[in-house]
Amino acid sequence: MSESPAKSAMQDGLAFERPLNELQNRIDELRKLNVGSHLELTGEIEALEERLKKQTAEVYAQLSPWERVNVARHAERPLTSDYIQLMLDDFVELHGDRVFGDDRAIVTGLASMGGVRFLLVGHRKGKTVKDRLACNFGCAHPEGYRKAMQKMRMAEKWKLPIVTFINTPGAYPGIGAEERGQASAIARNILEMFDLKVPIISVVIGEGGSGGALGIGVGDRVGMLENSYYSVISPEGCAAILWKSGDKAPEAAEALKLTSKDLLRLGLVDKVIDEPAGGAHRDQKGAVERVKAQILGWLQELQALPTAELLEQRYRKFRGMGQPLPG
């Protein structure tokens, strides 16, 4: 059980953060010394800050896809719960799928933000160890997807637009999940989302893990945070199958073209939402503000569309993804 390859690769995946963190620590130290002293460190602090800013920008501009996957999974990256807390003026959580249970891996509720009301649906990963376990690390069961759809139908009836936050390694692979129709719950959601007569906005805020992500991801507008990823399979899973080795996850991440820029280039998402310098985990509030502004802009845009037009555009968008050659 010592040193699983996934773990060591994971640590490597964030190695680029170390010099940045060290520099930040030095700045913090100097700041402490500077308070109420006559050491006149202000100049040095400013110089270091300038250096950190430059270095951060350089490092983040050059991240490999695998490194971005690790940023997307960063422990301090804002989660759906952070967006709820930092972005919304009001939130009323609604529980349960009315059939089997209340999957904590997906949160749903009535949300209010800047005078706009909507239904929020998001993968929930949890903050503490206990929380994370309760949320299955953001891996939802069928009841989670069915809860999402039950609330989305309610939102449709109340004429509330829908905003979904995607952040999951994938839908949960387990016995109960299969028994209760994991595949059919996801498929049903995807199909029904084409029929929802209210605007839908989806934002990939961290991990866009295959069908588990798409199960709440059929949006009129789909945005991706700059350092999030969206993929048909996890880099580890792909590496295990095609390279026969989990160690090859960095190669698989490269091959899968899973970064926000790739998805935009492939026409699979509508927009990349830039993150604050050095990633959303360095400036949670800054990241949340950007997402908020994007959502508000899109909601305004979409609410101007007649329903028939909205649904037609939604279909056309996904219909056009991946055009084969004629022969």
Place this chain on the structure above:
Amino acid sequence: MAWTRFGKKKDMPGGLWIKCESCGAMLFRKDFEQKNRVCGSCGYHFTLPARERIAITVDPGSFDELWQDLRAQDLLGFNDRVPYAEKLVQTKQKTGESDAMVCGTAKVKGVACAVGVMNFQFLGGSMGMVVGEKIALLCEHALKTRLPVVLFACSGGARMHEGAVSLMQMAKTCGALQRLNAAGVPTISVMTHPTTGGVTASFASVCDLLIAEPGALIGFAGPRVIATTIKKELPKGFQRSEFLLEKGQIDRIVPRAQLRDELGRMLAYATGADPVAAYKPQAVPATGESETPPAPEDDNPKKKPKAKKA
């Protein structure tokens, strides 16, 4: 979610005998093929190539293939030892198919329908842009003509080589099926061994009727992934058709030998034709496992149907 490899080899060229994957019995090839690749000893249903599926399902001579030549683009420049673009060319040469889906219009027991059949021989029946596109085109054709749709799933899931493009085929196919729902056009899904990943989690699970062949592996996650995740042994029969039926996930299990009659019957209900007449066994293109031993005089045009171009 993505396509993994099921039961390797089994291309079985030549050779008089075939070993059953399930019970290990040695099967006489000719007999085995006459039973449409069903083990005469244990009833195990082997994966059926798409053309053979069509031959035993539709009324002889009724199949008109559509969009036969559509082929994938390598949008990612994917390369895992062999570049994807090259892999596509090789697989086409090997299988004679341009991708993992064969679509067209046909009649089943006299009922006209739109048919799509996945081909496992083409990269594990994995769903990429061609599979997604053909299903969407078939649904759009059915929407115009109001033909009921029958889809045969046989796939390890999404095609990793097309990355998130393949993932989005789940949305493409479900969106197209949703339009048929809105228009009241009937849809039937037949899940065959194996049906997993992104195919199960999209079009295969959202048709009006969900039919499965006996013993087919049907699920979202692959059994190995689940076993690794939960670190437990999986229950016997887990993710097999019978398990899904018991858990309320599918409507019916239909053995291969009865599938054509059953489909005719269900299509008759869907379209207003007479189900009793449609269900009556007629001269079937090939015999299969049934209570009565296969009649030797059964004329058996086990030839691949000549594909017609659209």
